[in-house]
Amino acid sequence: MTEAVTPTVARRRVRLALREAREAKGLTQQQVADEMEWSLSKVIRIENGDVTIAPNDLRPLLGYYGIKDRDSVSELLTAAKVARMRQRQAWYQAQEYRDQLSDATRRLIEYEAEAVAIRAYSIYYLPGFLQIPQYAEALTGKFREDIGDDRVKVLLRARERRRQTLMARLDDVQVYVLLEQSVFMRPIGGPTVFAGQLKEMQTLATQDHIHLRMLPFDLDYPIPNNGSYDLVALSENRADSEVLYRENAMTDEIVEDKASTTRHRSRFEQLWNLSTNEADTIDFVDTRIKELETKSPTR
Known part of the structure; x- marks a missing residue:
């Protein structure tokens, strides 16, 4: 069929x-x-x-x-x-997003909306599609002087719409998030904001469709130094359906050749199997939230 x-x-x-x-x-x-x-x-x-x-x-x-x-x-x-079937124009095709988002970012958003599985590996911060608004503002807002206030506002709106799209279709997609321990230790936005972000992740990670694991500092295994990336699978049945998205400080790109996507998928699975399991990762997050709450200013 x-x-x-x-x-x-x-x-x-x-x-x-x-x-x-x-x-x-x-x-x-x-x-x-x-x-x-x-x-x-x-x-x-x-x-x-x-x-x-x-x-x-x-x-x-x-x-x-x-x-x-x-x-x-x-x-x-x-x-x-x-x-060639006519589709209703998606929000990210509006002119304000076309002006401010790269072609690779808009294509990533398009693929995320169709994905059956998303695998995100990050060594610096939480993936964009899981960032709550306060965390996203604290992270992206630091670049206002470099890229301008207008672009920052569009990026933040796009990030929140990506998150809302994913939350609305969790029954249709499996999400695997693999984070280096430093991501949990870097309090972007300060203790209160970061604790709120971790609480959101903790809640999501207890659901059936979002899987969270951590690569601990003491892992005796070489960690790839090529940075963070996302793998987006568009089909459960076709090996060629996976798309790779990666970015650095200067640019981002979509990579679709099978050799690259296969290599990154293999690397992801190796690290996933070596990482702290979901239950222990959630326990670590809970401990980290409590540490942050002791540092948060009293109301």
């Missing part, structure tokens, strides 16, 4: 299949554009997911790539039709 997919997932499936087929043939995007009598920008936009490809364009392109298996052609044509 064919797995039902949304336009978001279908568009990604088609464009990745076309990119992989082109690369397997050793063709450049310009060669494809010349053969199909298209502009180069059209090929680039199709492979980037900026536009969908019409089934009438897809058929000859598949033939050019040598994809003739009936089932494969049928699946891609069906996906192309689904990808």
Whole structure:
């Protein structure tokens, strides 16, 4: 039975299949554009997911790539039709978000809304989709002088809408959060704000769909030094459905090649199995909350 997919997932499936087929043939995007009598920008936009490809364009392109298996052609044509279905404009497509959020961030938000599983590994702070407003303000607000007040406001609104979207669909997604112990020790926003953030995480971690683990300081195992990242799975049944998102102080990116996503997933699973289990992590969080509350100013 064919797995039902949304336009978001279908568009990604088609464009990745076309990119992989082109690369397997050793063709450049310009060669494809010349053969199909298209502009180069059209090929680039199709492979980037900026536009969908019409089934009438897809058929000859598949033939050019040598994809003739009936089932494969049928699946891609069906996906192309689904990808072109009209969707209500999502909030992150509004102009204010397009102006202030990177393409990678907006694509991440789009994928999170369709995900069946999210795996977040962080060594500095809690993942954005789990940050309460006060914690997010304390963290992002520090960059006002660098990026401007208007952008900070948009980033904070986007972060809260991401959190609300996830909370509304917890029955449909499994979330695995792996945090280095320093994340629990760094009181962003001060004791009161950080205690509130940890209480929220503690509550979420007692639910069936959010799993929280900690990498302790005394773990005798090499920790990857490539920073934090998220893995977003769009299907339970397809190994190629996982998307990698990572960022540093200067930029962020979406990575979709299977070698990279597989490597990061393997690394995540290794560390997950070595980490403090969920029950002990929640106990640690509870102890940390009590420590913070003793430091909070009395009302």
